[in-house]
Amino acid sequence: MIRFEDVSVTYEGAAGPAVRGVDFEVPEGELVLLVGPSGTGKSTILNSVSGLVPHFTGGTLRGRVTVAGRDTRTHKPRELADVVGTVGQDPLAHFVTATVEDELAYGMESLGIAPAVMRRRVEETLDLLGLDGLRDRAIATLSGGQRQRVAIGSVLTPHPEVLVLDEPTSALDPAAAEEVLAVLQRLVHDLGTTVFLAEHRLERVVQYADRVVLLPGPGAVPVCGTPAEVMAVSPVSPPVVELGRLAGWSPLPMTVRDARRRAAGLRERLAGRIPAQRTPAAPAAEESGARPAASGAAQRWRAGLRGPAGRAGAGSGAGVAPLAEVRSLAVRRDRVDALCDVGLTVAPGETVALMGRNGAGKSTLLGALVGLVEPSAGTVRVGGAVPHRTRPRDLVRLVGLVPQEPRDLLYADTVGTECAAADRDAAAAPGTCRALVSGLLPGVGDDTHPRDLSEGQRLALALAVVLTARPPLLLLDEPTRGLDYAAKARLVGVLRGLAAEGHAIVLATHDVELAAEIAHRVVLLAEGEVIADGPTDDIVVSSPSFAPQVTKILAPQRWLTVAQVREALA
Incomplete structure (x- = not known):
């Protein structure tokens, strides 16, 4: 054909x-x-x-x-x-x-x-x-x-x-x-x-x-x-293949069902071992202040992000003031209740994954946190500020959003020019954004036009632009869309480093493998309401839809990733 x-x-x-x-x-x-x-x-x-x-x-x-x-x-x-x-x-x-x-x-x-x-x-x-x-x-x-x-x-x-x-x-x-x-x-x-x-x-x-x-x-x-x-x-290769390589299975399994049939021996080897617990890092004292951002960064919010793109969850940072707090939030748009009675707290050093069906309200919640969506009821506070009432140039000192459509943040004709502008906007040392791009997108030259990048590469470039300002609260909407496994691994490394330094991260994602890798908590949304909020392993292990492949293969044991299994066997 x-x-x-x-x-x-x-x-x-x-x-x-x-x-x-x-x-x-x-x-x-x-x-x-x-x-x-x-x-x-x-x-x-x-x-x-x-x-x-x-x-x-x-x-x-x-x-x-x-x-x-x-x-x-x-x-x-x-x-x-x-x-x-x-x-x-x-x-x-x-x-x-x-x-x-x-x-x-x-x-x-x-x-x-x-x-x-x-x-x-x-x-x-x-x-x-x-x-x-x-x-x-x-x-x-x-x-x-x-x-x-x-x-x-x-x-x-x-x-x-x-x-x-x-x-x-x-x-x-x-x-x-x-x-x-x-x-x-x-x-x-x-x-x-x-x-x-x-x-x-x-x-x-x-x-x-x-x-x-x-x-x-x-x-x-x-x-x-x-x-x-x-x-x-x-x-x-997908996790099921990586697990097969780790276990020495031949031929390699292509499906969860095939892997489960061979996994009895691996489950016996793992019996009695407990996956390492994932807890948020204690925030560093100097992270309480945010680096100021110049007016160019504020212009990005005004020019590019004008549209959308329960109960309060207990943050993991006991005794630490949350970076973001949402109470009884409701948003009604085009006669549709996009969010209803949503509560959420996010502590410094915590990574929270928002998950749920398409249209559940994940992007709307991120929009409320960054001031793009005005609440119909309830309150939203980020770093003590009310996002939709805060000037963009002040808000970018508190929160940064990487949207689903990376073109909303990319204006320059070349990658190098985009990086230089990001450094100026964030008052960062020259080369800061370029270093982030090199880590996320090795091999992409300064003279490359953003439109010539793949969707995943543009997303990584937009992420580097936002990360240059190092906002205390980082919001990501489908951050692995278009990324291959190697690029996703580099992204995971960057996000883990930010969380370890005390940055709070909230990501809306359908990528269950990403949530299994980095999230401390998972918040499940359905029809605009929070239906579950708890530690990642508690939420995804009990969900047939949102469980990662390793969890499905090794159930009832509570393993989430191939890396956890490799560490336990080592």
């Missing part, structure tokens, strides 16, 4: 090809997974299937890409639209209408499909993706994960022969991701649809793949094979 013949793509001004030696086939009716570290050219390969490369992105394509017999060099994207449906990393860039139902119908209208057929397919897609309750909603009011499902649905309705998906589950909660993957499986198995997708969260996807294509590094020749064959040599 899709054929790559010795394909290479070189962009103008690049030192070398983004991808080279790409020579493989995606057979009809298979789900093929494209994996590899960030920046290795996965999006370039996907975009060459739809004709976006080179017709819209520019650059030079050598070799040949054919889809259903059509050469993408001679067929532009509009001439492939009836056979290829594409969803990129950024759902917002995909939408052309205002409401969910209109968006689902738009692609069919463009292809001239009969109205009666359109109506039936819209209803089928609403049911398939759990969007029925959102059919009349304005897309601008949806959460990031809800937008992702709408974007996927909009390319499903025309019934293309090929689906090309770039990070399709990155913004979805675990349950919604399983629903989407189940839909893709049904399309592959029942309708013979060909699915070609790239995904960093391999723990969600690899077990569904018929075959895997690995891009080991920038410009490297791809490695193709079955999931087990490729995972055995891949530099990126």
Whole structure:
């Protein structure tokens, strides 16, 4: 169905090809997974299937890409639209209408499909993706994960022969991701649809793949094979594979079920051992003051962040004044109760993960903490200040937010200029932001334009910009979206270091593996209410949806990560 013949793509001004030696086939009716570290050219390969490369992105394509017999060099994207449906990393860039139902119908209208057929397919897609309750909603009011499902649905309705998906589950909660993957499986198995997708969260996807294509590094020749064959040599692999390597299992397991069947011996070795307890670091005395921020940083809040992007939980820092305190918070937006009677305290040195389904209110709560959302009732205080009543230039001394859309914080034409501006805005020593970027994104040069970075790389750059000011309270909205495992490990190291210095961190995430790695507490939200708030192992071990892979494999023992198991065995 899709054929790559010795394909290479070189962009103008690049030192070398983004991808080279790409020579493989995606057979009809298979789900093929494209994996590899960030920046290795996965999006370039996907975009060459739809004709976006080179017709819209520019650059030079050598070799040949054919889809259903059509050469993408001679067929532009509009001439492939009836056979290829594409969803990129950024759902917002995909939408052309205002409401969910209109968006689902738009692609069919463009292809001239009969109205009666359109109506039936819209209803089928609403049911398939759990969007029925959102059919009349304005897309601008949806959460990031809800937008992702709408974007996927909009390319499903025309019934293309090929689906090309770039990070399709990155913004979805675990349950919604399983629903989407189940839909893709049904399309592959029942309708013979060909699915070609790239995904960093391999723990969600690899077990569904018929075959895997690995891009080991920038410009490297791809490695193709079955999931087990490729995972055995891949530099990126899910926790179930890492645990299999640690335990010496052969062949390596691809699923939790397979690993559980082999885990009896490992559970015996771990019997009587207790995972190391994760407690917040005591805040250093000098952390009580915040470094002042210049007006440029305040301008970032004014220019870029104008929209959304229970009971009080007991903070772990006994006797320490909380950095953030939320009491009986309610937020009503567009006649919807986004938050209702929410309470939360966050102590210095504490890392709190906000989790829950898409639309549960996580981003709204972060917005209230940073002053972007005004409460309808209740109170929010950060460092003693009321965020929505505090001047931005004063507020950035107290709290920093890395939003879901990193472009909201990135204005400069190059990475180097962005870093220099961040240093000036934060009154930090020259090179501070650049050092953070180098740690999170090794190999990215100063002259690189932010728009030429992958979604994950832009997110890491935005994080470095915010971290330059070292705010006492750091808020992150889906911080691992688009990050590979190595980049996520570097991020975890940075966040652990900040927490050890007394910074408080609140992150809204669907990444259960990230929460297992760094969170001291997990706060579960549902329909705008806090339904659980407690130590990470207490919350995630008891949740089938939010338990990490290691927990599922080694239950009833309470292990969360491969690192915990490795330390215990050592």
